[in-house]
Amino acid sequence: MGAYTGLSAFPITPCDADGRLDAAHLRRLLAPLVEAGVDSIGLLGSTGTYAYLTREERRRTVTVAAEAVAGRVPLLVGIGALRTDEAIRLAQDAKAAGATAGLLAPVSYTPLTEDEVFAHFAAVAEEGGLPLVIYDNPATTHFRFTPSLIGRLARLPGVVAAKCPGPAPEEAAQTVAHLREAVPEGFPLGFSGDWNATEALIEGGDAWYSVAAGLFPEPCLAIVRAVQAGDAARARSLDGAMAPLWDLFKAHSSLRIVHALAGAIPPRPILPLPEEVRARALAAVTRLEGRAPAR
Amino acid sequence: MGAYTGLSAFPITPCDADGRLDAAHLRRLLAPLVEAGVDSIGLLGSTGTYAYLTREERRRTVTVAAEAVAGRVPLLVGIGALRTDEAIRLAQDAKAAGATAGLLAPVSYTPLTEDEVFAHFAAVAEEGGLPLVIYDNPATTHFRFTPSLIGRLARLPGVVAAKCPGPAPEEAAQTVAHLREAVPEGFPLGFSGDWNATEALIEGGDAWYSVAAGLFPEPCLAIVRAVQAGDAARARSLDGAMAPLWDLFKAHSSLRIVHALAGAIPPRPILPLPEEVRARALAAVTRLEGRAPAR
Secondary structure, eight states: OOTTSEEEEOOOOOBOTTSOBOHHHHHHHHHHHHHHTOSEEEETOTTTTGGGSOHHHHHHHHHHHHHHHTTSSOEEEEOOOSSHHHHHHHHHHHHHHTOSEEEEOOOOSSOOOHHHHHHHHHHHHHHHOSOEEEEOOHHHHOOOOOHHHHHHHHTSTTEEEEEEEOOOGGGHHHHHHHHHHHSOTTOOEEEEOHHHHHHHHHTTOOEEEESGGGTOHHHHHHHHHHHHTTOHHHHHHHHHHTHHHHHHHHHHOHHHHHHHHHTOOOOTTSOOOOHHHHHHHHHHHTTTSSSOOOO | OOTTSEEEEOOOOOBOTTSOBOHHHHHHHHHHHHHHTOSEEEETOTTTTGGGSOHHHHHHHHHHHHHHHTTSSOEEEEOOOSSHHHHHHHHHHHHHHTOSEEEEOOOOSSOOOHHHHHHHHHHHHHHHOSOEEEEOOHHHHOOOOOHHHHHHHHTSTTEEEEEEEOOOGGGHHHHHHHHHHHSOTTOOEEEEOHHHHHHHHHTTOOEEEESGGGTOHHHHHHHHHHHHTTOHHHHHHHHHHTHHHHHHHHHHOHHHHHHHHHTOOOOTTSOOOOHHHHHHHHHHHTTTSSSOOOO
16 A cells, blocks of 8 residues: 555644643554554644644654654655745655655635645645645635646646545545546545545545544554455445444534544643533444553 | 724735735835824734734734834734634733734634634633734634624623624625624624625624725725714715725735735735736726825
């Protein structure tokens, strides 16, 4: 498996209330991912609260993770920022700290045009010096990529893969086909939104960028390996077993749920979930693995 | 007029490509606002690109502006940030530099809940030490305030006014009435979105938070004074004369148009407008004032 296919596990970035990394906790989260054999690790993704951390803390997070992973698993690192010059600096930092590639989301405050997003990616790809994964997450960036823009970006030197929002199951075949038509042959197309990922994989997606896999790599790997073995029925059955977790992700956001499950606090203004919801989340996951997630 | 009624003029924050304030240019933009007699100045609003500037540069901007304005006009300062602790620091900085109040937008990456926004405002109001104006701009923050939440926030100690998106003219009466019912008697309700502001004022809004007034205070003041004098027909006629500018704001965003008109570059990834659009914008405003805007 390459760095942009299969299962990419997205851990949280455990921090204190001031946004300082808890390095020991991060190492405890990373060890089982390496051990389980995930195909890549997505550090500082949306769930890894990259948008809320300073450049210094992000650099420290990559450094700690690169040392912990020690080259055994490709490390994809969120380098998104509101300013183009800051995203370039973050790409350079991540490269220097040992990242395999950067995850670049078009973070926006003023809504951006297609031309602006294209120029942003071109500048970061050229000046950042790090291979880039297009990070399409309209729920957080509020920018909507068209397949045509994904296709243009996929032809930029240094743009190596795309992470797209998982389409609703009934639209998975068409969405994957439209994206596939837009990008060059062999360009890896992956999907996020855990509850929609299995169908996107079955319909030809190359990777699952997974929040759940950041805490529960084994059941997520089982789904991916079933799809890769051509056993869609088994993949769907395993995915069905995770439905209680997906329901909680949809109701409270995957970010809030996995922070609660990992015993970590999200950055304020995001509030910890009420104890009652956390208890339901713990109940939902006790059957997923023989052991509790790393705390 | 109080600090939260009448015309609030929102200038851009002229910066170089690295996001460093051009202090001389800012002074040239502020002088005509003071001279025209606007009721307040909205520094570091969305159009003032607060979201793209460092804490240090934002502090410098408030310091330069406070010195230039020298207490002659109330200074409302954007203190929004993704993190609650950072917004508190920005409020403290703005207060120390001489701001009258802070404009607090619920900047988001992970979509926020009502409870999270309420707790964010309560923390910044209490720990920031600066009176707060609720800054409701769903086009940039992607958070939608309900009248009920505005009403709850309006009762927090230290929350002194609200800046709401100007409703479509046909909904202005109802929107202003719903907000008025939600807030305590006398709580100032102002509106932004220049092309919708006149009707909101006519229907009882207390203030116009205006991007256009940051470059063209006189024609905007004439509209506000006409409404205050009870002459809705004259206000509508003056507003109609600005329609070519409103059309450009709607097509290209007010931020891009006023940067082009002021001869300033927006922060990348936002790109300068093509020369052809800039020429149309200049043509649209030559009739608004006898002189070109401060460059």
